[in-house]
Amino acid sequence: xxxxxxxxxxxxxxxxxxxxxxxxxxxxxxxxxxxxxxxxxxxxxxxxxxxxxxxxxxxxxxxxxxxxxxxxxxxxxxxxxxxxxxxxxxxxxxxxxxxxxxxxxxxxxxxxxxxxxxxxxxxxxxxxxxxxxxxxxxxxxxxxxxxxxxxxxxxxxxxxxxxxxxxxxxxxxxxxxxxxxxxxxxxxxxxxxxxxxxxxxxxxxxxxxxxxxxxxxxxxxxxxxxxxxxxxxxxxxxxxxxxxxxxxxxxxxxxxxxxxxxxxxxxxxxxxxxxxxxxxxxxxxxxxxxxxxxxxxxxxxxxxxxxxxxxxxxxxxxxxxxxxxxxxxxxxx
Amino acid sequence: xxxxxxxxxxxxxxxxxxxxxxxxxxxxxxxxxxxxxxxxxxxxxxxxxxxxxxxxxxxxxxxxxxxxxxxxxxxxxxxxxxxxxxxxxxxxxxxxxxxxxxxxxxxxxxxxxxxxxxxxxxxxxxxxxxxxxxxxxxxxxxxxxxxxxxxxxxxxxxxxxxxxxxxxxxxxxxxxxxxxxxxxxxxxxxxxxxxxxxxxxxxxxxxxxxxxxxxxxxxxxxxxxxxxxxxxxxxxxxxxxxxxxxxxxxxxxxxxxxxxxxxxxxxxxxxxxxxxxxxxxxxxxxxxxxxxxxxxxxxxxxxxxxxxxxxxxxxxxxxxxxxxxxxxxxxxxxxxxxxxxxxxxxxxxxxxxxxxxxxxxxxxxxxxxxxxxxxxxxxxxxxxxxxxxxxxxxxxxxxxxxxxxxxxxxxxxxxxxxxxxxxxxxx
Numbered sequence: 001x002x003x004x005x006x007x008x009x010x011x012x013x014x015x016x017x018x019x020x021x022x023x024x025x026x027x028x029x030x031x032x033x034x035x036x037x038x039x040x041x042x043x044x045x046x047x048x049x050x051x052x053x054x055x056x057x058x059x060x061x062x063x064x065x066x067x068x069x070x071x072x073x074x075x076x077x078x079x080x081x082x083x084x085x086x087x088x089x090x091x092x093x094x095x096x097x098x099x100x101x102x103x104x105x106x107x108x109x110x111x112x113x114x115x116x117x118x119x120x121x122x123x124x125x126x127x128x129x130x131x132x133x134x135x136x137x138x139x140x141x142x143x144x145x146x147x148x149x150x151x152x153x154x155x156x157x158x159x160x161x162x163x164x165x166x167x168x169x170x171x172x173x174x175x176x177x178x179x180x181x182x183x184x185x186x187x188x189x190x191x192x193x194x195x196x197x198x199x200x201x202x203x204x205x206x207x208x209x210x211x212x213x214x215x216x217x218x219x220x221x222x223x224x225x226x227x228x229x230x231x232x233x234x235x236x237x238x239x240x241x242x243x244x245x246x247x248x249x250x251x252x253x254x255x256x257x258x259x260x261x262x263x264x265x266x267x268x269x270x271x272x273x274x275x276x277x278x279x280x281x282x283x284x285x286x287x288x289x290x291x292x293x294x295x296x297x298x299x300x301x302x303x304x305x306x307x308x309x310x311x312x313x314x315x316x317x318x319x320x321x322x323x324x325x326x327x328x329x330x331x332x333x
Numbered sequence: 334x335x336x337x338x339x340x341x342x343x344x345x346x347x348x349x350x351x352x353x354x355x356x357x358x359x360x361x362x363x364x365x366x367x368x369x370x371x372x373x374x375x376x377x378x379x380x381x382x383x384x385x386x387x388x389x390x391x392x393x394x395x396x397x398x399x400x401x402x403x404x405x406x407x408x409x410x411x412x413x414x415x416x417x418x419x420x421x422x423x424x425x426x427x428x429x430x431x432x433x434x435x436x437x438x439x440x441x442x443x444x445x446x447x448x449x450x451x452x453x454x455x456x457x458x459x460x461x462x463x464x465x466x467x468x469x470x471x472x473x474x475x476x477x478x479x480x481x482x483x484x485x486x487x488x489x490x491x492x493x494x495x496x497x498x499x500x501x502x503x504x505x506x507x508x509x510x511x512x513x514x515x516x517x518x519x520x521x522x523x524x525x526x527x528x529x530x531x532x533x534x535x536x537x538x539x540x541x542x543x544x545x546x547x548x549x550x551x552x553x554x555x556x557x558x559x560x561x562x563x564x565x566x567x568x569x570x571x572x573x574x575x576x577x578x579x580x581x582x583x584x585x586x587x588x589x590x591x592x593x594x595x596x597x598x599x600x601x602x603x604x605x606x607x608x609x610x611x612x613x614x615x616x617x618x619x620x621x622x623x624x625x626x627x628x629x630x631x632x633x634x635x636x637x638x639x640x641x642x643x644x645x646x647x648x649x650x651x652x653x654x655x656x657x658x659x660x661x662x663x664x665x666x667x668x669x670x671x672x673x674x675x676x677x678x679x680x681x682x683x684x685x686x687x688x689x690x691x692x693x694x695x696x697x698x699x700x701x702x703x704x705x706x707x708x709x710x711x712x713x714x715x716x717x718x719x720x721x722x723x724x725x726x727x728x729x730x731x732x733x734x735x736x737x738x739x740x741x742x743x744x745x746x747x748x749x750x751x752x753x754x755x756x757x758x759x760x
Contacts, residue, residue, distance in 0.1 A: 024535065101652060123653040124537040125607025144655075146537035184537060209534045242523070332598055332674065333623045 007044055007052065011316045012037070018317050019131045019138045020310050022147040023189040031189055034309050035157050041312070042305035045081050054312055056083035061114040063106055064141070065091045065121045070276060070300060071141050071151070075118050078307035087114060102126065103133050110134050116311060119143075137314040145179045145237075150310060151275050152185025154303040156193065158295050159230055161302070162271055167194030170227050172218070174200045174256055175234030175283055178207065178245075182275040183234055187215065198224055201256065204245035221256050225266050232273040233258055233283040249282055259285040263293065271295055335362035335711065335754035338374055342383030342715065346390060347688035348704035357388055359711035362753035366707060381756070383715050386748060389687045390703050391423025391712035392668065393694040395565065395591055395639040396459065396488060396513065398660075402443065403432025408644040408732050410444065413664070414453035416731035418758035420640070420664040421747035423712035424455040424695065424702045428488045429466060436461035436472040438480035445481055453757055454750075455712070457483045457700055462501055462512060468494050471501055478508045483698050484565075486513035489614065489643070489659075491549060493519050498553070502562025511563040511589075511697060514553050516574060517615075521545035526654055528601040528616040536604065538654065541616050547573030554581040557588050565697055567591035568641055570615035572625040579634045589697045590634070592626050593641030594667045595737050598674035599623075603737065609650045609657035610735045613641065617737075630689060631680050637694040638686075640667040644733030662733035666724055668716065670738065672745035676718075683718065711754035720746035 012033050023031065042048055060079040062072050076086045089109060091102075100108075106117055118139040119127050124146035131138040142148040160166055171190050177183045177199050187210075190197050199210050200218040211217045218224045225231075236252065246252045258272060272284070272294045280286050289296060337359045344355040344367060351367060358369040358378070366373055397417065400407040408416075410427075417425050427444060429435035435444065441458045448456030460482030461472045474485055485505065492498045492514050501512055522545040527533050529540020550566055554577055557564035567590045569575065578590045593615070601619055603611040611617060618626075629635040643660035650657050663670075671690065675681040681689070691714075695703025701710040721744055726736040750758035 101648075103651060121653065123655040126653045128607040129653060144537055181537060184535065207534050209531050212531060213535070333600060333620055333627075 009040060009044065009054070012313070015313050016317050018314055019127070020149050020314060021127050021131060021138065021140045023149045023152050023185045024147065026192070028192040031153070031156070031192055034153055034306065034313065035160060037309035037313060038153065038157050038302070038305040041308045042302070045308070048081060048301055048304040051081055051083060053083040055079065055315060058084040058115040058315060059087060059113065060084055060116045060118060060311065061087040061089060061109045063089045063109060063117055063119045065102055065119070066142070068120055068141070070303070071120065074300070074303040075141065075307050078304045079311060081304065082308055082311060084311065087112070103129065106130050106134060110136050115315060139310060139314065142181050145181055145184070147185045148181040149185050150303065150306050151182045152189040153306040154299055155182070155186055155232060155273060155275070156189050157302045157306055158273065158299050159271060162295065163229065166190060169229040170196045170198065171230040171232065172198040172200050172224060172228045173232050173234060174221060176205050176236045177201055177234065178205045179237040180234045186232060191215070198228070200224060202246050222262070222265070225262060228270060229267065230271045230273060231258060232275070234275065235277065235279055236282055253282055257281070257283055257285060258288045260287050263288055263291070273299060275299070336360050336375055336378045337711070337751065337754050338378045338380045339383050339388050339713065339715070340380055342386050342388035344388045344705065345684050345687050346705040347684050347692045348390070349706055351705065352684050357705060357713065359713070359751070359754040362711045364705050364707055364709045364711055367705060381749065385717065385719065387683060387716040387718055389714050389716065390691045390705050390709070391714045391750060391752065392421045392690045393698070393700070393702050394422050394425040394642070394664070395567070395637055395694045395698060397425040397427050397640060397642045397664065398430060398644060399427040399444070399456070400431060400644060401447065406646040406732065407649070410447040410456065411451040412730060412732045413642070413644070414448065414451040414456060416642070416662065416664040416729060417454040418750045419730050419747065420666070421668050421714035421716065421750055422454055422664065423714065423750060423752045424457060424700060426457045426459050426484060426698055428459050428486060429461040430489060434461050434466045436464055436466065436477070438476050441477060441480040441482055453752070455702070455752060457698065459484045459486050459488070459513065461485070462487045462492060463497060466490060468492060468497060471497065471504065474501070474504060474508060474510070478510055482510070483700055484511045484513055488513060488515050491515045491517040491519060495552065495556070499556045499560060502556055502560040502564060506560070506562055509699065511565050511699070513565045513567070514549070516546050516549035516553055516566050516569060518545045518548050521548070526612065527604045528618045530601060530619050532601045532604060538604065543571040543573055543618070543622070546571045546615065547577065550574040550577045554578065554586065554588050558586045561587070563587055565589045565591065567637070568593040568596065568615055568639055569635065570596045570618050570622060570626065572622050575625050575629040575634055579629070582634060589636045591637040591639045591694070592630060592635050594638060594663060594670035595641070595661070597623065597627055597630065598670060599737055607654055609652065609654055610661060610739060611737050612654060612657055612659055613661050613737060614643070614659035627675065627680050630675065631685070636689070637697060638667065638671060638689045639694065640664045644731050645735060646732065647734055650735045660733070661735050661737055662726065662729050662731040663736070664731060665729055666736060666738050666743065668747060669722070669743035669745050672718065673743045677744060711751065713751040714747055715749040716745055717748050718745045720744065722746050
């Protein structure tokens with residue numbers, strides 16, 4: 001177990017954020033700091049396996065109001081790898097079930113002396129609401145279809161480890177963009193670091209408004225496949241859809257699933273990614289998911305590194321003056 | 334009794350085209366004269382100096398939620414009445430979305446009695462259009478009218494059933510009552526939280542598409558044309574709605590429309606803060622919609638500005654955006670919002686603003702007020718047009734302290750609200 005000084009991990013002077021709520025509001029420099037720190041911590045922990053004592057005595061509370069396996073465990077492991085304690089909370093069987101609001105629940109948990117609250121919730125903006133109400137650091141672990149910043153960061157870290165850069169790469173996000181928080185974090189993070197982002201899927205899942213915002217939109221995967229350095233295959237989130245946005249799963253798979261035939265038409269060094277859980281046979285066939293181009297399990301490993309970085313950086317900025325997300329001005333017409 | 338002489342003010346009465354320095358005499362609760370002769374003024378008549386102020390007919394609101402009975406944590410008839418007076422209103426129409434709903438003469442009577450005890454603003458009742466506000470069968474509209482309902486609506490629910498709306502427009506011709514519809518196609522608006530556009534896209538929030546309003550307005554005005562019934566649509570918030578209303582008005586179809594003040598000055602980008610005080614209905618829209626609405630108010634396509642007062646308790650609004658209800662307290666800020674964003678920007682003149690806030694809504698609802706003509710109700714608002722003040726929602730008379738303009742500096746302030754010649758509010 002080692003301290004920051006002992007392991008030569010300097011706290012970046014230009015990091016001031018106390019909360020990690022989204023990637024849209026982060027600068028390119030801030031994203032670079034997160035990625036660089038994650039890379040360093042991954043190396044220092046021997047691929048996220050060994051423990052450091054950087055955050056000894058601190059406590060992370062996982063407040064998950066939605067189901068999660070990998071993200072919750074990843075945050076817990078990240079905290080433990082840095083010597084922190086964890087508190088686990090699920091909405092089932094809690095006071096939320098008795099009618100307590102999630103803000104009051106979060107305040108109660110905070111009052112037990114936690115340093116970070118990591119939250120997942122079905123509604124966009126709930127981490128922002130907590131950031132206004134709590135004094136501790138707030139980390140967004142997914143707020144409805146809005147953002148999942150650490151997922152975006154771990155995707156970017158994985159690409160960077162394989163390609164050495166993000167600038168100039170073409171990354172296609174394929175699938176259920178409408179309901180995907182991973183997509184939104186990827187879109188902002190990748191574009192800020194210079195990647196060309198293509199948003200691909202049927203028109204019912206990919207709004208043309210993305211084009212108004214300057215992003216390339218495609219509805220034909222085969223037409224863009226040859227240009228892609230990375231494919232990030234997003235899960236169809238049936239649980240969020242009130243009406244089926246395409247005629248059948250069979251049709252969707254025929255048009256958008258990454259399969260062996262498409263792999264043969266793709267670039268030789270294409271990276272295949274998926275945030276998981278994956279629907280085998282829907283977005284991705286087993287031969288591709290388990291094939292040599294797949295980095296899906298590396299993404300999971302990198303998730304711990306990214307979350308270690310987030311916990312350490314946010315904790316260090318806790319008392320900084322420029323520490324909160326700036327309030328948006330009122331937009332009069 | 335109920336006599337008052339208001340002196341030295343700028344009297345504005347759009348109903349008569351009056352805009353001049355004048356004295357206003359109220360006798361026995363009614364307007365007796367503008368610039369009365371000396372001998373007309375009783376020797377002991379109380380006097381009120383309105384130097385530097387505007388003297389205008391009291392404001393009239395076409396749709397206020399009072400929430401009593403059933404949801405007194407949001408608002409009571411007393412607190413809503415107090416808030417209305419502070420905002421310069423002398424008459425408000427209260428909507429029927431209470432528990433139980435106002436779909437019977439007894440329910441109308443309850444509100445009228447409570448309002449009488451509140452001894453504040455004149456409270457007029459909008460009766461339910463449909464039984465239990467379920468949108469299927471007409472309520473007993475004739476009996477509700479006899480009991481005092483001045484209009485009918487299922488607000489804040491839209492009237493989704495085409496046949497019900499058509500039948501009701503037909504039926505109400507004999508009652509001389511206006512039907513007010515919230516224009517929205519429920520299936521298109523389902524579970525929407527904010528305006529559907531670039532902002533909702535990036536925030537991942539479910540949008541309320543403009544076509545949900547556009548299509549509803551198109552249907553509404555077509556049925557009004559077919560039946561010659563009296564229809565008011567509003568509040569409206571989209572370019573498409575304005576376009577439709579403008580077209581039917583050119584054909585002299587008896588349709589009127591209104592807009593809320595926050596839809597004239599705030600953009601959907603406010604929701605980037607994820608703050609539920611900006612979750613209002615109709616939603617804050619994008620810039621081009623707001624600009625179109627402002628033009629439409631100026632040229633009279635949109636007849637009236639209504640507060641859109643939809644109070645919800647602090648604990649309800651504290652929730653996350655999906656669960657937090659639509660709504661805000663607006664009675665106490667509407668006049669000042671119009672002043673700052675419509676008058677100071679040169680979009681409206683004061684006489685036009687008074688018309689949209691008082692004269693037009695009184696005419697649409699066919700109630701007294703909205704005029705200072707001799708014999709009219711002695712309902713007057715006195716406004717200091719040069720006042721600057723900062724909104725502090727925690728100080729509202731309303732039970733609701735959620736305001737999209739909380740903390741902002743507004744201009745113009747109500748100094749007195751006079752109902753039937755009696756000063757009911759003084760700043």
